[in-house]
Amino acid sequence: MRSGADYVRALDDGRCVYVNGDKVSRVADHPAFAGVVATMAAVYDASCAEGSPLVDPGTGRLAIFTCPRTREQHELRRTALEQWSALTHGFIGRGPDHVAGLLAGFSSRPELFDTERHQLGRGVQCYHRYAAERGLWVTNSIVPPQANPNDPTSRVRPVRLVEETAEGIVVDGAQMLGTGAAVADAIFVTSIRPLAPDETDRAVSFVVPISAPGLKLLCRRPYATAGEPFDYPLSTRFDETDAMVVFDRVLVPWSSVFAAGDVTVVNSQFFGTAAHQIGNLQSIIRLTAKLRFVTGVASLIVKANGRDTDPAIKGQLAELATVQTVSEALTHAAHSHAERDEYGVYRPAGKYLYAALGMQTEVYPKAIKLLGELAGGGVIQVPSSVRDFDDPEELAAMDVLMGSDRFPVAERVKLFKLAWDLVGSEFAGRHVQYERFYSGAVATVRAHAHRFYPFADAEALVGDFLASYRA
């Protein structure tokens, strides 16, 4: 089993990562990334513990890679995903646990990747096995950069196939974002947006190591360097970073190419296999864990301010608890109503899965708004830094503001700083934007929910009712 140290060692692979004007090759040592690397190393270490629920005893590999072909495997996978999210409180959106599910789904129907031009199905299965055996962290970048299609001067080039060689395909261009890419092992690249029949050059699907020559990651501003862990407890641990992804004629070996110029394969890979549904069970399990954490912080804040018996405040807390419970219930329903598809794979029930995904664009911002309302000015009524506690005079002044024998100043400040990292810091803002968009613009996500809802059943009910009385 891969340990945390193995994971950290593998990051020293000569990757090309830009951040704050620096070109960083040793990401594990850089302050922008060291925090999240330590967090993920701890998760890998947890998987090495005897009897860890992160491991599938049937394969001896991380259970996140298991293709659920039996009820037992389906349960195992869910338990592993819950454990994974619990270890990171749902703040790591694109850890190894997401793409592992996509790969498992792809490999469940290898023939989809075989066309007249390319027989890549076996390769898809081999890559899934390869990644699972090594416990690789594969992240994804599946959306093109934003650009104005009416601007004839635009030089934006979404990633495209430029050449096929005996060794593999050569790709060039850019993708919008790859969350976690700077600290992952590899990146899965394709188009989740349906392509037109003539967009063959954009019809690629592949995985490439982050260290591939010509692959450049341009990171957004890091939040991990915002301050001390006491001041930014979430930013410093869980900033998984997002990077723009640029391919400068990158060679991808055939062993990790899933599609090359085949529009039909690219357009059907997510839903013609169990990939999208298996992969996104992780998304809703993760959100449920995160909402539970937000609810816990809100409840502690209400207690800290002695308002836990106030009926109006209880109502606000109940609203937050309801948001969390609905997410949990939909996740439970998606899992327990899973059905085996024609390829023998348990797919989480689409009706519940996509209802949960569609809701999260609204429920996470709502949960954060509720937490902000409950916290009031308390998140601002905190000293600038943990270093303020070093000055006895300042400490005495703080006592006038927040002193209590029952609830020491440092404990109160610690709690409210945690709340600020959820409602007000850059990390907080990024998380709201993440939940709104990581799965696509809301219309896209709702389109999935629309597709999976059995409208015909509902219509039939109404039809029967209408037929039960005279015109």
Ligand SMILES: Cc1cc2nc3c(=O)[nH]c(=O)nc-3n(C[C@H](O)[C@H](O)[C@H](O)COP(=O)(O)OP(=O)(O)OC[C@H]3O[C@@H](n4cnc5c(N)ncnc54)[C@H](O)[C@@H]3O)c2cc1C
């Ligand atoms: C924090 C963060 C992390 C991300 N990480 C990743 C990642 O790891 N990998 C990855 O591939 N992508 C990632 N993304 C990108 C994400 O996939 C896209 O943001 C998402 O697909 C939406 O695309 P867009 O940003 O181009 O927005 P647009 O598609 O431009 O949407 C913006 C707005 O345009 C309107 N709009 C768009 N489409 C429609 C429509 N069909 N009907 C009506 N109105 C519409 C809506 O108002 C929408 O809110 C990330 C995004 C964020 C914010």
